[in-house]
Structures are given as structure tokens and as C-alpha cells.
Amino acid sequence: MRLIRVLLGAVVVVVVGLIALVVLLPGEKIAQLAADQVKAQTGRDLVFEGDVGISWYPVFGVSTGPVSLSNADWSEAGPMFEAESAAIGVDVMAAITGDIRITKIEAVAPVVLLEKAADGRVNWELFPAGGEAAPGASTATSQRQISLESLTVKRARLSYVDHGGDRFDLDNLDLALAWPGADAPAELSMTARPAGHDVDVTATVGQLSALMNGDVSTLVTKVTAIGGTVDFDGRVGIAPEMAGRLVADLSDATVFMGALGLGGGVPGPARFEGDVTLTRDLAVSLRKGVITGLGNAVQAEADVALGGVKPVVTANVVAGRLALGGAEGEADAPVSGAGGWSKAPIDASALALIDGQIEFGAEAIDLGDMVIGRTRATVKIDNARAVATLHELQAYDGVVTGSFVANNRSGLSVRGDLNVAQIALKGLLGASAGIDRFTGKADVVASFLSSGASQYDIMNALSGSGNVAVGRGTIEGIDLDKLFRGDTSGGTTVFDSMSASWSIKGGVLRNEDLLMELPRIVASGIGDIGLGQRVLDYTFTPKLRSEDGSGLAVPVRIDGSWDNPRIAPDLDALLKQNLDEERKALEEEAKKKLEEELGIVKEEGQSTEDAVKKKLEEEASKGLLKLLGNN
Structure with a gap:
């Protein structure tokens, strides 16, 4: 019992002595103790200005006026951290044993500057990796452990400066951190307002001390803002590096991106989920990615190298049925007239954002006015020039292969080389040009080249060539058999075959060899199709078959706009043709009489x-x- 009383008495003496030490020790000495410990651990200068007050209940510590923490020795931007005032509480017993156990830090209106040098060094690496001492730190103190039980920050300003890239600032930031021990998880909550709306971040860091020392730590975090949430569960490092499952569940992607102070995003709900990895050399990979938005869902895997001048992307994107028609804002685009091409400037700047190769596949694509089927394509992008190679594009019962080039290196230009096999004319021409009078299956070989700032400019500068061959088909709106009987009331012409070739210059397609075969009639055609102005100026001439080739021919004139062309017999050409026939007949009769008279x-x-x-x-x-x- 006596031994116990002696031990209790010793404890009381120690406690009373410590309390007396706290009461009698000046605040400046406490501040200096904290500054010395920070210097020993980090090599940075912790500076207190103005009066430093001491508190001993309920937490031993100091309250200060302005306070600052020096930056990395390579930075010339001033302190890494400074605040109008701060309050710091420390565990005296832990300090006596050589560790730093900060029980409380409160900062009012702090300014935090995070910098990344052009050579990749970062100023937030406060604790050297591998247990080595910081410059200015002693080997005795470099092995001490640090913990932070409570951190509270109000009205903070965070600036990030990449001396080889971008800069951004966050104002009016509130932050709270609870870290009960070096081996315990740290709980972080933060509220930022980059665009006036609260963006709340909660996170659990499994090994904060390891993270601060340059190692990796488990991280579970959630970002909540108006319009949706983003969750991440994985491992991170401050190199930076990360690996884990990322899920973004957005009720309105545009609103969510706006709350983050970012533009873009698709209107309406969207979702992204996938396994994401970021390595120290800034290589990003996505595996098992699923992206939904605008009523569509695609699966994606990608590798992105971010260490160069621009991202280099290698990706594989697969979709079922995609609905891409009816994009918002199309109705307001200025056009050249009713049914004309849009004069709205084409923004092709996205071609310069990345380089790389993207493999794409879809079972069907609905473009609104046009629906295409199974599609397999490869897109290669190099210095604002994209080459899309169509391995397979099923459309209107046919298959399209070829290539399409969009080049925006010095103004937008486009080029295409296409091969079309057995495509249905009625569907294709109806969707692409509003012409629905032709039926039949066509084989087409075509090439084109153009440049311009809008659809209107491109279509009016178009050049190229091509040919088409069609098997059995029809032309609605005209019946050639009835026409030869004097009936011009319309109907449908059924033909056995049709072929034609063309050249394009200045947005005008010229054809001179249209040939259409019918059982009793052969038809030819010659004229122009204004692809830029969407007009027709064409003469179609059917002729009754005869053994001597002298069958009756009835030219048909097709002119006017694509939307409402005029189709009628060309009476002037018909009259001239008949007069020519009569003249030829009279000439033959005169020649015969002359031969007889002269013997x-x-x-x-x-x-x-x-x-x-x-x-x-x-x-x-x-x-x-x-x-x-x-x-």
C-alpha cells in the first residue's frame, strides 16, 4: 500500500508540475517550440506574428495573429500558407517523447499556394520520402511521427499554379479534418464554392501519414453538388497517382459541371463508371468503362498519355443503338433559305485537342433524318487532322466502306473516298437530299473534296467525281409508257437498269451519260445538279426502241429546287426534234430523185x-x- 501511495504522489507531483509549466511558460516560447518542431520535420519556417497567447484548458496550445509557413526553397512566390489568425493545440507529453501530436489547428482566412515546377517538383511535399531528413532537420527528429486530431479552416483561398501548364483558384473554402492518430484513418470534409453553389467533399484517408510522406493511401471520397454526385474508392498518392473505381451519377450533367465552375456536359441525366488508373508519369487508363447520357450507353476502354504537349488517346468504344439526332440548337442555325444548307460556322477546334487512335463500333446510329446500321470504324487524329476509315457501315440495305478526312490545320477542309454496294436509293436520297422518287439498289464509287467554314460554304465549293450502276428500279412521278401515248398525268416508270457517271466542280454535279434501259424504251440524260444551291437543271430523254434507231423521242425537263422540282415534257426540244426528222426525210427523198435524174x-x-x-x-x-x- 505504501508503494502505491508513493506512486500516486509522484503522479500528482508530475501533473502539478506540468500545469505550472504551462501556466508560467510564455506564449512566445510555446510558439517557438511549435516552429522548431515543424522546422525539424519539414525544413520549412513556421512564423508567428503579433501577440501569441497561451491556453491550457481544455487544450494546451497557442492562439496567434498572422501566421505563415514558408514555401519550397525553389519557389519565388512567397509563403505556401498564410492566415489572418490561427489557434494551435499540442499534446505536451507526446512532444516530450519526441513526436508531434497536434490536437487542434484553427485557421481564419488562410491562403494556400500549391505549386508545380516545370521540372515536376511540387511544393506540398513537406515530408521527404523514404524517411530521409528534410534539409535543416536533424537525424534525431526526422524519425518522429506527426498526427493531427482536428483541423478547421474557414474562408480559405486555394491557388494551384503549374509553371508548365494551367492555373486555377478556389475562394471561400471551408475545411475540417479529424485525424486521431498516425495509424488511424483521417476524416476530411470540405465545402468549396467555385461558381457560387456549394460543392461538398467528404473523404476517408486510410494512411494519411504515408500519403504525406509520398507513399500511397486508401481513399474513399464523395463529391456532392447540385446536379449529382461523384464517388471514388481506391488508392491515391500525391505524386499524383491513383487507382480505383470511379462512379459519377448525375441527374443533370450540365448543371453539375456548372457548379464545379466548368463548362460542357450533356443536358439531362448522365452516368459514368469505370476502373481508373493514373500513374506518376501522367498516364491514365480506363477499364470496364460504361458511359450513359442522352438516352445512350457506350462501353469504353482507353489509355491517355497526359505528359506531352497534348493528350494522346488510344481508345475502343462500343455501343448498341445510338440516338444522335435532334441536337439542341439546330433549329436556330442560320440557313441559306428554306431547305438550304446551314451557314452557321462549323467549330472544328476539337480536332486539335488530342492526338491518337479511336476504334468505334455500334449496332445502329440514328442521326434524326438518317438511320444507319452496324458500323465499324477507326479514327486517327494527328495535329488537327482526323482520318476516319469505314471498315463497315450498313445503311439502307447496303454497305459503305471508304475513308473520310477532316483537316483543320489551316481552315477546315474535308475529303471522302467511298464505295457503296447495293444501297437502296429511295431511303438514301430521301434522307440525304429530300428526293424520294427513285427506287432500286445502287453500286456507287465516289470521291469528293471541299473546304469552308460552314455547310453552305463546303457544299458550294465541292469538287469530285463518281459513277453509279443501278439494277431494276422505278421512278415515281412519271410514266414513260403513258407519256408516249400523250398522257402526262404522272405515274411510275419501271426500268431494268440505269448507269451514270459524273464530275463535280464548284458545288455543281455534271452528268452527260445517264442511260436507262426499259423493255420498250431506252432513256438518256444530261444536265446539272446544284449540290450547293440544291437545284436541278436536267433533261431526261426517253426514246421508243426501233430496229433502225428512228423511234420517237420525248425529252422531259426536270428543273427547280430539290424540295419541289418541276417535271414536264420539253415541247420545244420535241418540236425541234420532229422538224429535224421531217427535214431528214425530205433530204433523203430529194437525194433519191437526183440519183434517178442523173443516172x-x-x-x-x-x-x-x-x-x-x-x-x-x-x-x-x-x-x-x-x-x-x-x-
Whole structure:
């Protein structure tokens, strides 16, 4: 019992002595103790200005006026941390044993500057990796442990400066950190207001001391803002590096991005989930990615290298059915007239944002006016030039292969080389040009080239060439058989085959060899199709078949706009053609009479003109001989 009383008495003496030490020790000495410990651990200068007050209940510590923490020795931007006032509480017993156990830090209106040097060094590496002492730290203190039980920050300003890249600032930031011990998880909560709305962040850091020493730690975090939430569960390091599952569940992606102070985002709900990895050399990978938005869902895997001048992307994107038609704002785009091409400037700046290669596949794509089927394509982007290679594009019962190039290196230009096999004309022409009078399956080979700042400019500067061959089909709105019987009331023409070639210059397609075969009729065509102005100026001439080729022909004129073309017999051409036929008939009759009167007998293959000429030469020779007296 006596031994116990002695021990209790010793404890009381120690406690009373410590209380007396706290009461009698000046505040400046406490501040200096804290500054010395920080210097020993980090090599940084912790500076207190103004009066330093001491508190001993309920927490031993100091309250200060302005306080600052020096920056990395390579920085010239001033302190890394400074605040109008601060309160710091420490565990005296832990300090006596050599560790730093901070029980409380409160900071009012602090300014935090995070910097990344052009060579990759960062100023927030306060504790050297691998247990080495910081510059200025003793080997005795470099092994001490640090913990922070409570950190409260109000009205903070955070600035991030990348001397080789971007800068951003966050104002009016509130933060609270609870870290009961070096081996215990740290709980973090933060509220930022980058665009006036609260953005709340909660996080659990599994090994904060390891994280601060340059190692990795488990991290579970959640970002909540108006419009949605983002969750991450994985491991992180301040290198930076991370690996884990990322899930973004957004009720309105545009609103959420706006709350973060960022533009973009798709309107309406969207969701992203996938396994994300970021390595120290700024290589990002996505695996098992699923992205939904605008009623669509795609699966994606990607690798992105961020260490260069621009991101280099290698990705594989697979979708089921995509609905991409009816984009918001299309109705307001200025156009050249009713049914004309849009004059709205085309923003092709996105071509310069990345380089790389993207593999794409979809079972169907609904573009609004046009629906295409199974699609397999590769897009390669290099210095604002994208080349899309179509391995397979099923559309309107046919298959399209080829390539398409969009080049925005010095103004936007486009080029295409396409091969189309057995595509249905009615669906294709109806969707692309508003022309629904033709049916049949077509094989097409086409190339085109153009440049311009809008759809209107591109279509009016178009050049190229191509040819088409069509099997059995129809032309609605005209019946050639009825036309030859004098009936111009319309109907449908059924043909056995059709072929044509064309050239394009200045947005005008020129065709001179259209040939259409029918059982009783053969038809030809010649004229222009204004791809830029969306007008037609074409003459289509059907002709009754006959053995001698003299069958009746009825030219048909097709002109006007694509939306409402005029189709009618060309009476002027028909009259001229009939007069020509009558003239030819009269000429033949006159030649026969002349031959009979002159007694001309034509040799095989000899024309009437040649026979008459020879007869006249013979008669002239006879007359000349008589004149010379030669019988």
C-alpha cells in the first residue's frame, strides 16, 4: 500500500508540475517550440506574428495573429500558407517523447499556394520520402511521427499554379479534418464554392501519414453538388497517382459541371463508371468503362498519355443503338433559305485537342433524318487532322466502306473516298437530299473534296467525281409508257437498269451519260445538279426502241429546287426534234430523185454526195475532151 501511495504522489507531483509549466511558460516560447518542431520535420519556417497567447484548458496550445509557413526553397512566390489568425493545440507529453501530436489547428482566412515546377517538383511535399531528413532537420527528429486530431479552416483561398501548364483558384473554402492518430484513418470534409453553389467533399484517408510522406493511401471520397454526385474508392498518392473505381451519377450533367465552375456536359441525366488508373508519369487508363447520357450507353476502354504537349488517346468504344439526332440548337442555325444548307460556322477546334487512335463500333446510329446500321470504324487524329476509315457501315440495305478526312490545320477542309454496294436509293436520297422518287439498289464509287467554314460554304465549293450502276428500279412521278401515248398525268416508270457517271466542280454535279434501259424504251440524260444551291437543271430523254434507231423521242425537263422540282415534257426540244426528222426525210427523198435524174449508180458504202461528185467529174472530163477535139 505504501508503494502505491508513493506512486500516486509522484503522479500528482508530475501533473502539478506540468500545469505550472504551462501556466508560467510564455506564449512566445510555446510558439517557438511549435516552429522548431515543424522546422525539424519539414525544413520549412513556421512564423508567428503579433501577440501569441497561451491556453491550457481544455487544450494546451497557442492562439496567434498572422501566421505563415514558408514555401519550397525553389519557389519565388512567397509563403505556401498564410492566415489572418490561427489557434494551435499540442499534446505536451507526446512532444516530450519526441513526436508531434497536434490536437487542434484553427485557421481564419488562410491562403494556400500549391505549386508545380516545370521540372515536376511540387511544393506540398513537406515530408521527404523514404524517411530521409528534410534539409535543416536533424537525424534525431526526422524519425518522429506527426498526427493531427482536428483541423478547421474557414474562408480559405486555394491557388494551384503549374509553371508548365494551367492555373486555377478556389475562394471561400471551408475545411475540417479529424485525424486521431498516425495509424488511424483521417476524416476530411470540405465545402468549396467555385461558381457560387456549394460543392461538398467528404473523404476517408486510410494512411494519411504515408500519403504525406509520398507513399500511397486508401481513399474513399464523395463529391456532392447540385446536379449529382461523384464517388471514388481506391488508392491515391500525391505524386499524383491513383487507382480505383470511379462512379459519377448525375441527374443533370450540365448543371453539375456548372457548379464545379466548368463548362460542357450533356443536358439531362448522365452516368459514368469505370476502373481508373493514373500513374506518376501522367498516364491514365480506363477499364470496364460504361458511359450513359442522352438516352445512350457506350462501353469504353482507353489509355491517355497526359505528359506531352497534348493528350494522346488510344481508345475502343462500343455501343448498341445510338440516338444522335435532334441536337439542341439546330433549329436556330442560320440557313441559306428554306431547305438550304446551314451557314452557321462549323467549330472544328476539337480536332486539335488530342492526338491518337479511336476504334468505334455500334449496332445502329440514328442521326434524326438518317438511320444507319452496324458500323465499324477507326479514327486517327494527328495535329488537327482526323482520318476516319469505314471498315463497315450498313445503311439502307447496303454497305459503305471508304475513308473520310477532316483537316483543320489551316481552315477546315474535308475529303471522302467511298464505295457503296447495293444501297437502296429511295431511303438514301430521301434522307440525304429530300428526293424520294427513285427506287432500286445502287453500286456507287465516289470521291469528293471541299473546304469552308460552314455547310453552305463546303457544299458550294465541292469538287469530285463518281459513277453509279443501278439494277431494276422505278421512278415515281412519271410514266414513260403513258407519256408516249400523250398522257402526262404522272405515274411510275419501271426500268431494268440505269448507269451514270459524273464530275463535280464548284458545288455543281455534271452528268452527260445517264442511260436507262426499259423493255420498250431506252432513256438518256444530261444536265446539272446544284449540290450547293440544291437545284436541278436536267433533261431526261426517253426514246421508243426501233430496229433502225428512228423511234420517237420525248425529252422531259426536270428543273427547280430539290424540295419541289418541276417535271414536264420539253415541247420545244420535241418540236425541234420532229422538224429535224421531217427535214431528214425530205433530204433523203430529194437525194433519191437526183440519183434517178442523173443516172447515178452508187458503189457499196458510197454516199450520195460522193456519187454525185464523181458523176459531175466524169461529165466535165467528157466535155473537156470534146472541146479539145478528142472523140
